[in-house]
Amino acid sequence: MCNIYTLMAQSKGQLTLGYWAIRGLAEPSRLLLHYTKTPYNDEFYVQGDAPEYSRDEWFSKKSKLGLDFPNLPYLFDGDIKLTQSKTILCYLARKYHLMGKNEREEAVISMIIDQSHDLRSELNGVCYHPKEDFATDKQQFIETKLTEQLKLFEDFLKKTGKKWSCSDDITAADFQLFEYIDSCLMLDESIIDKYSHLKNFMKHFREIPELENYLKQEHAQRPLNNKVAIFGGTVIPRNKA
Amino acid sequence: MSSKGELILGYWDIRGFVEPSRLLLHYTKTPFQNKLYRIGDAPDYSREEWLKEKSTLGLDFPNLPYLIDGDLKLSQSKAILCHLGRKCNLMGKTEHETSMIEQLIDQADDLRRDLNNVCYRAINFEAVKKTFCETTLPTHLKMYDDFLTKHGKKWLLGDQLTAADFQLFEYIDCCWLLSNDTWEEYPRVLKYMKEFREVPELKKYLDGEHEKRPINGKTAKFGGAAVKHEEKKKEEKKPDTNETEAAPIEEKK
Numbered sequence: 001m002c003n004i005y006t007l008m009a010q011s012k013g014q015l016t017l018g019y020w021a022i023r024g025l026a027e028p029s030r031l032l033l034h035y036t037k038t039p040y041n042d043e044f045y046v047q048g049d050a051p052e053y054s055r056d057e058w059f060s061k062k063s064k065l066g067l068d069f070p071n072l073p074y075l076f077d078g079d080i081k082l083t084q085s086k087t088i089l090c091y092l093a094r095k096y097h098l099m100g101k102n103e104r105e106e107a108v109i110s111m112i113i114d115q116s117h118d119l120r121s122e123l124n125g126v127c128y129h130p131k132e133d134f135a136t137d138k139q140q141f142i143e144t145k146l147t148e149q150l151k152l153f154e155d156f157l158k159k160t161g162k163k164w165s166c167s168d169d170i171t172a173a174d175f176q177l178f179e180y181i182d183s184c185l186m187l188d189e190s191i192i193d194k195y196s197h198l199k200n201f202m203k204h205f206r207e208i209p210e211l212e213n214y215l216k217q218e219h220a221q222r223p224l225n226n227k228v229a230i231f232g233g234t235v236i237p238r239n240k241a
Numbered sequence: 242m243s244s245k246g247e248l249i250l251g252y253w254d255i256r257g258f259v260e261p262s263r264l265l266l267h268y269t270k271t272p273f274q275n276k277l278y279r280i281g282d283a284p285d286y287s288r289e290e291w292l293k294e295k296s297t298l299g300l301d302f303p304n305l306p307y308l309i310d311g312d313l314k315l316s317q318s319k320a321i322l323c324h325l326g327r328k329c330n331l332m333g334k335t336e337h338e339t340s341m342i343e344q345l346i347d348q349a350d351d352l353r354r355d356l357n358n359v360c361y362r363a364i365n366f367e368a369v370k371k372t373f374c375e376t377t378l379p380t381h382l383k384m385y386d387d388f389l390t391k392h393g394k395k396w397l398l399g400d401q402l403t404a405a406d407f408q409l410f411e412y413i414d415c416c417w418l419l420s421n422d423t424w425e426e427y428p429r430v431l432k433y434m435k436e437f438r439e440v441p442e443l444k445k446y447l448d449g450e451h452e453k454r455p456i457n458g459k460t461a462k463f464g465g466a467a468v469k470h471e472e473k474k475k476e477e478k479k480p481d482t483n484e485t486e487a488a489p490i491e492e493k494k
Contacts, residue, residue: 068388069348082340084347091340104313107324114317115302156301 015040017088018065019073020047020058022223023183025085025120026073028175029092034214035175036096045072053228086113086176093172100171108166112156112173119149120180123187127224127231134230138187146184150195153177157197165201170208178205183224186236248273250321251298252306253280253291256415256456258318258353259306261408262325267446268402269329278305280459319346326404338398345397345405352381353412356419360456360463370463374420381416382427385409389429395436402440410437415456419463421471 017033019026021044033040045061048054062070071083075091082088090113093099100106122145130137157165164174181202185192192199206215224232250266252259254277266273278294281287295303304316308324315321323343326332333339359366359373389397397405414434417424424431438447457464 068391069344069384080337080340082344084344087340087343087347090343091336094336094339103324103327106327107313107315107320110320110323111302111315111317114320118317152302159301 016043016076017041017073018043018045018075020045020226022226023179023219024073024225025117026088027179027219027222028172029073029075029085029089030219031175031179031211031214032089032092032096032098032172035170035208035210036092036098037210038092038096047227049227053226086117089113089172089176098170098172100166105167105171109171109173112165113176115149116153116173116177116180119146120183122146123180123184124225126187127229128226130230138231142187142191146187146191150181150191150198153181154195154198157201163204174201174205178202183232186224186232189238246311249276249309250274250306251276251278251309253278253458254454255280255458256411256451256454257306257458258350259321260411260451260454261404262306262308262318262322263451264407264411264443264446265322265325265329265331265404268407268440268442269331270442271325271329282459286458286460319350322346322404322408331402331404333398333403338403341398342403342405346408348384349405349408349412352378353415356412356416357457360419360461361458362462366462370419374422378416378420379426382413382424382430385413385433386427386429389433396433406437410434415464418456418468418470 015033015038017026017029017040019042030042045055045058048056058072065074065081067074067081067083069083073083073085073088075082075088077091077095080091082091090099090110093109100109122141126134126137126141153165160166162168164170165177166173178201181192181198185202192202206212220238221235223235227233248266248271250259250262250273263275265271278288278291281289291305298307298309298314300307300314300316302316306316306318306321308315308321310324310328313324315324323332323346326342333342355373355377359369362369392398394400396402397409410433413430417434438444453467455465455467459465
């Protein structure tokens with residue numbers, strides 16, 4: 001059973017996005033929804049505190065929502081029910097014409113979405129299940145995987161030479177890329193300084209009028225990861241806006 | 242070099258994450274160059290064949306698999322599959338169908354990654370395999386069996402194949418090879434797999450090249466050489482008193 005707000009939202013034809021009360025894998029979709037000023041209901045699931053870190057708030061509802069593949073995040077849009085964070089992002093992007101103007105653009109957008117998702121997954125590995133200890137894994141991640149990926153994204157932005165990552169118009173790729181690079185920068189904000197195109201991209205994104213308020217308020221007050229994470233399970237104060 | 246206009250699909254000489262795209266290309270009879278990179282033998286398992294070309298191909302994100310389609314160069318296996326799907330009109334007729342296909346592709350990809358985590362496991366392989374086959378895999382199979390039953394169509398989305406079917410078939414087929422079980426609890430899945438193997442445009446490829454290709458790289462504990470499904474008979478499955486306690490696998494966040 002959904003909560004009363006979800007039922008109200010559904011009766012108004014409003015979207016519902018269900019996820020943990022964290023940024024995690026749903027934040028790119030939230031950013032897109034805020035950018036397009038789409039009214040929607042954030043159905044939050046809160047993980048319990050230490051030591052159990054109970055996920056019962058989700059497990060108690062998981063099999064009752066009519067999802068074919070019960071998982072978080074999920075999206076309800078009328079009688080459409082979807083899971084898988086990238087599928088949700090692309091569905092919303094298509095709905096609001098943010099998936100490129102042609103087949104070629106769409107393919108490149110999909111590639112950027114997948115590539116940045118891989119980076120966020122690696123970050124998750126460091127934050128939740130470091131192989132050695134967090135400090136060692138963090139350092140290794142920054143020096144190897146993150147450096148390698150940031151260089152690739154930097155070169156890509158430089159080569160494409162557009163206002164946004166894939167075109168002069170903002171696309172789904174930008175919500176994903178911004179959020180997942182920003183997530184990595186929570187480890188060390190200064191990492192971005194070496195990459196001028198990426199730094200500009202991040203700065204321009206933060207200045208989008210439709211997003212400025214959301215980014216400074218709700219988004220900034222939401223933890224990156226779940227409570228059980230070794231890093232990012234609580235809100236981290238930022239050095240810069 | 243390919244002839245003008247021909248696709249180039251580059252990957253290891255394994256099934257791995259590119260086989261769904263190969264299946265789609267064979268099904269649509271799309272000419273393509275199947276560029277294969279071999280992994281060296283033990284003990285080095287050299288990846289030189291790929292590494293020496295990796296930065297010379299003009300890929301923005303050099304990785305395997307890659308697809309070269311004219312001046313479009315893509316990496317990421319799902320982006321490649323969906324691009325080919327769009328090109329060949331196998332991504333659904335409506336936006337809703339497209340999203341359902343993408344969801345199924347992503348969902349099956351999660352399963353294949355879980356399988357990879359088992360197959361490449363050096364330590365505690367048997368215990369991890371047992372947990373996968375007895376817990377993780379049944380959860381996925383039940384969802385697919387229910388999905389196919391609920392929608393009641395021949396294929397995932399209807400009576401026509403879509404990109405999602407190439408992904409799902411391939412990835413549950415890989416699980417089938419590890420599982421060595423009858424899957425009799427999932428009759429709809431079994432029917433689906435049987436019918437996929439009988440698709441006329443694919444039969445020759447499936448029985449030939451596809452079957453002879455290993456599902457994983459040579460360093461894998463399982464599947465680094467071509468294997469066949471060997472079904473254990475139910476009556477032979479007795480509890481083993483010396484079985485190792487299965488190592489817990491963390492649930493997805």
